[in-house]
Amino acid sequence: MSPTIRIAIRFLLAKKRSMLMSLTGIVFGVGFFISTQAQLSGYQELFIETILGTDGAIRIEDRIQDPNVFVAASTKKNTSTNFFITDKNNRRFVEGIEHPDSVIEAISELENFEAASPVIKGSIQLQSPLRKDNGQIYGIMVDEHIAVSALEDQIQLGSIEDFRGSPMGIIMGHKMAARLDVTVGDSIIIRAVDQQQRYRIAAIFETGVSDIDKTRVFMHLSAARSLLKKPNGVSFIQVSIYDRDRAIVDAEVIERVTKHFSAPWQEREKSWMQLFKTLQVSAAITVSTIIIISGLGMFSTLFMIVMDKTREIAILRSMGYTRNDISNIFLWQGVIVLICGTILGCGIGYLITFAISYLPMPLSGIFATEYFVVNSTAWHYVQAVIAAIIIVMIACFAPSRKAGKLVPGDVIRGTAA
Amino acid sequence: MSEIKAGGQKEVALECRELHKHLGEGETRVHVLRGVSLKLYRGEVSAIVGPSGCGKSTLLYLLGLLDLQDSGSISIQGEEVPPKNDGEHTRIRGENVGFVFQFHFLLPEFSAMENVILPMRKLGRLNPKEMKSRAHALLNEVGLGDKTHRLPSQLSGGEQQRVAIARSLANTPGVLLADEPTGNLDVKNSLMVFESLTRLAKEKGQAVLIVTHNPDLAKKCDRILRMQDGQFT
Numbered sequence: 001m002s003p004t005i006r007i008a009i010r011f012l013l014a015k016k017r018s019m020l021m022s023l024t025g026i027v028f029g030v031g032f033f034i035s036t037q038a039q040l041s042g043y044q045e046l047f048i049e050t051i052l053g054t055d056g057a058i059r060i061e062d063r064i065q066d067p068n069v070f071v072a073a074s075t076k077k078n079t080s081t082n083f084f085i086t087d088k089n090n091r092r093f094v095e096g097i098e099h100p101d102s103v104i105e106a107i108s109e110l111e112n113f114e115a116a117s118p119v120i121k122g123s124i125q126l127q128s129p130l131r132k133d134n135g136q137i138y139g140i141m142v143d144e145h146i147a148v149s150a151l152e153d154q155i156q157l158g159s160i161e162d163f164r165g166s167p168m169g170i171i172m173g174h175k176m177a178a179r180l181d182v183t184v185g186d187s188i189i190i191r192a193v194d195q196q197q198r199y200r201i202a203a204i205f206e207t208g209v210s211d212i213d214k215t216r217v218f219m220h221l222s223a224a225r226s227l228l229k230k231p232n233g234v235s236f237i238q239v240s241i242y243d244r245d246r247a248i249v250d251a252e253v254i255e256r257v258t259k260h261f262s263a264p265w266q267e268r269e270k271s272w273m274q275l276f277k278t279l280q281v282s283a284a285i286t287v288s289t290i291i292i293i294s295g296l297g298m299f300s301t302l303f304m305i306v307m308d309k310t311r312e313i314a315i316l317r318s319m320g321y322t323r324n325d326i327s328n329i330f331l332w333q334g335v336i337v338l339i340c341g342t343i344l345g346c347g348i349g350y351l352i353t354f355a356i357s358y359l360p361m362p363l364s365g366i367f368a369t370e371y372f373v374v375n376s377t378a379w380h381y382v383q384a385v386i387a388a389i390i391i392v393m394i395a396c397f398a399p400s401r402k403a404g405k406l407v408p409g410d411v412i413r414g415t416a417a
Numbered sequence: 418m419s420e421i422k423a424g425g426q427k428e429v430a431l432e433c434r435e436l437h438k439h440l441g442e443g444e445t446r447v448h449v450l451r452g453v454s455l456k457l458y459r460g461e462v463s464a465i466v467g468p469s470g471c472g473k474s475t476l477l478y479l480l481g482l483l484d485l486q487d488s489g490s491i492s493i494q495g496e497e498v499p500p501k502n503d504g505e506h507t508r509i510r511g512e513n514v515g516f517v518f519q520f521h522f523l524l525p526e527f528s529a530m531e532n533v534i535l536p537m538r539k540l541g542r543l544n545p546k547e548m549k550s551r552a553h554a555l556l557n558e559v560g561l562g563d564k565t566h567r568l569p570s571q572l573s574g575g576e577q578q579r580v581a582i583a584r585s586l587a588n589t590p591g592v593l594l595a596d597e598p599t600g601n602l603d604v605k606n607s608l609m610v611f612e613s614l615t616r617l618a619k620e621k622g623q624a625v626l627i628v629t630h631n632p633d634l635a636k637k638c639d640r641i642l643r644m645q646d647g648q649f650t
Contacts, residue, residue: 003538010526315522318483319536320511320588323503409484412518412596413474 004325007316008332011305018301019333023341025294026388030345032290033384034376035352036283041380042357042373044276048244050367051269053150054207056117056238057247059268060103060254061261062093093261098233103258107239112250114240115147120221121235122228127189127196128180135176135215137192139224139234148240151205151218158184158203167220169202175214177204190217192227199223208368288387295395298337302330302399313403314411327404334396341392342385349384350376427458429495430591430624431480436489438475438647449475451647452489457592457624462615464627464635467644473628474596476644480626481514481594482506494591511540515585515623517614519597522581523569529556529580530565536587555583559613575606582614586621593618595627599634611637 012019097103100118107113120139125132142164146152152160156174162184163169170190172182182188186201199219206213225231241250247264254262266273306313313326359372438450449472457463465473478484480491482498491498493513499505523532533552537543543551556565559579561572569577578598585593598614599607611634618625627638635641643650 003535006538007524007535010524014526311520311522312524314483315516315518315524316535317507318481318510318514318516319584320507320539322507325539407484409475409478412478412483 003321004328005332008329008336011309011329012333012336015301015305018297018304019337022294022298022301023337023344025290025297026337026341026392027344027348029287029291029294030342030384030388031348031352033284033287033387034346034349034380035356035374036287037280037380037383038349038353038374038376039356039372040276040280040283041377042375043367044273044280045375046367046369046373047269047272047276048265049150050208051265052240052244053154054209054212055265055268056148057241057244057265058239058251058254059263060097060107060237060239060258061235061263062095063097064255064259064261065092065094096233096235097237097260100234100237103237103260106258107237107254110241110250110253112241112243112246114242115144116240117141117144117148117238118221118234119145119236119238120224120228120230122192122224122230124217124227125191126176126180126217127191128182128186130181131179133176133179135217137190137224137227138216138218139221139228140218141221145218145238148238150207154205154207155203156206158201160203163202163218166200166202168197168199168223169219170199171203171205171218172201173213173216174204174206175210176217177201179214190227193229195227195229197223197227206368208364210364284383284387288391291388291391294341295391298334298392299395299399302333302396303402305333306330306399306403309403310406310411313406314408317406317408323404326406327400330400330403331393331396334392334400338388338392342388345384345388346381349381427461429456430459431455431457431491431493431626433480433491434489436476436479436491437487438472438479438484439487440475449647450479450486453647453649454489455480455642455649457626459591459624460619460622461640462618462625462627462638463640463642464629464638465642465644466629466632466635469630471644472647473644477594477596477626477628480592481516482510483516511536512588513591515588515590515593517578517581517585517593517595517598519600523577523584525569528566528568529561529572529583532569532580533584533587536584540588542588552583552587555586556580558617559583560609573606575602575609578602578606578610579613582610582617586617586623589621589623591623593623593625595625597628597630599629599631607631607634 104116104118107116117140122137124135124137126135142160146160151171155171163171177183180188182201184201184204187198188201189196189198241247244265248266251262251264254260316326353374353376356372357374360370361372363369432455434454436450436453440447440449453476465476467473475484479486485501493509496509498509524535527535530549530552533555534548537548537551553562553565556562559582561576561579561583564572564576569580572580593614595614599610602610615625615637627634629635
């Protein structure tokens with residue numbers, strides 16, 4: 001062991017109480033940092049899982065209009081006119097996807113592509129024996145949609161097999177079912193455009209997202225085509241990918257290749273993701289104040305040790321210890337407290353996070369959970385340790401520099417500043 | 418001027434030439450050393466005596482490279498000390514100079530043996546086993562062989578000062594500088610410490626310079642240098 005570390009340990013042990021206070025602060029600062037980040041990250045992760053399980057990683061929607069092609073409004077009785085939508089880049093879109101099979105064939109070449117599900121979407125009105133309600137119909141192909149969503153896992157009552165075997169079956173959100181006062185096996189009337197049909201409730205799902213659970217109704221694609229009078233094309237294609245973090249890049253590629261507007265989940269949920277990021281930064285700053293206060297405590301303790309040990313510093317200098325050696329003695333004291341504090345803090349952080357994950361905390365609205373959700377990653381530990389290193393090193397710098405600058409002759413003569 | 422008790426041609430361990438030093442600022446600025454020149458020889462014990470404030474201790478700190486002179490030069494063991502080079506001063510001090518101060522300045526957190534080992538650890542010439550063995554031998558020589566593991570707080574003032582002497586000899590320095598080494602001790606302990614210091618230095622061929630107010634101790638030295646107003650008289 002180097003002599004400076006040996007001396008640092010002895011000096012540190014001589015100020016056990018003061019250093020213990022700083023150590024405690026660092027331990028709890030690091031621990032709380034890890035646990036708060038794990039909680040926020042847990043809820044963010046659950047939110048992402050929820051939106052990926054409901055709306056997929058990428059949604060391919062309207063076709064981007066070729067600016068060189070002029071499209072006139074339809075004048076024939078039995079055909080509809082395409083409406084143009086303009087985005088912020090002044091691009092024009094034709095609503096829907098005319099040739100979903102071609103688009104799916106094209107995107108299936110992507111390395112990150114996992115599955116795709118064409119969906120027809122439309123507004124409907126539902127009529128139960130007791131009540132009426134408005135909703136959104138999602139016409140899906142069962143196997144394809146299960147591959148791009150968590151629909152099968154979200155079913156609370158009934159089963160996907162019932163739905164598969166029932167051409168006029170529907171799957172309804174649990175909040176809508178409650179509002180209409182219906183359950184699995186009941187029949188309801190659905191109205192759309194200028195016709196109505198009777199459907200049987202094959203299953204009831206819960207995503208945890210209120211807006212979806214109270215409005216969304218799934219039915220077979222063919223049934224939706226008939227109800228909405230859309231014999232061709234689909235409203236959008238829901239795409240799942242292997243690496244969700246590449247969704248933005250993949251969406252750009254899909255947009256270029258298919259000439260259809262593609263929205264990755266990060267863009268669709270931008271405001272929520274920004275909120276989570278803000279909360280994480282805010283929590284990190286708040287919890288870091290505990291470490292900062294410990295750093296201030298350490299700063300004052302080290303300064304006291306320097307003032308207390310001027311004679312010892314002078315005698316060490318007289319023995320051949322350099323200015324750097326003296327500075328290092330005080331830096332090492334900080335490093336020792338830092339190492340102990342971060343190791344114990346990481347342990348405390350792990351235990352707090354573990355304990356919190358068993359706390360009951362029923363929640364629904366943007367996602368559903370019964371317990372506190374935590375998602376602890378190595379990065380949270382690294383962040384906490386980096387914060388502690390920066391704060392402790394700043395706290396140690398001035399006292400160690402002062403110690404190194406002491407002139408032994410002045411100290412022994414008694415004229416040191 | 419110096420008084421020489423034992424003459425003869427001897428090897429110079431330390432030499433200073435025309436040392437000048439001021440202390441304080443502005444109106445309180447004092448010319449403490451006024452062109453002091455001196456040679457210390459191996460195996461010789463010299464004493465500096467003089468009234469308080471005459472510059473004895475200041476000279477000692479300059480010779481030990483603990484402070485910087487305003488002008489003049491110093492050479493130790495034949496090596497010219499570069500002015501204002503703290504790194505070199507520290508190296509030369511660690512290798513060639515041992516100090517004993519009026520107050521022992523032992524590190525209270527370390528045992529007697531550990532205090533003696535501290536300079537050896539820094540110099541790094543010996544392995545841990547050799548360091549322990551040498552520290553034990555040095556403490557034995559100052560009569561503390563049975564108290565090596567005691568903390569300074571468990572030793573008397575005289576014993577602490579003898580540990581400080583053992584520590585000053587740890588790296589076998591060519592020059593030993595002692596600032597009032599017995600100033601804080603009773604007569605019996607003073608004699609014991611002085612005897613330890615001079616005996617060991619002579620045995621190992623070291624040049625010893627002692628600053629003292631005690632005329633009886635000064636008389637026991639090989640040479641007495643009288644100082645007044647920053648100059649030898």
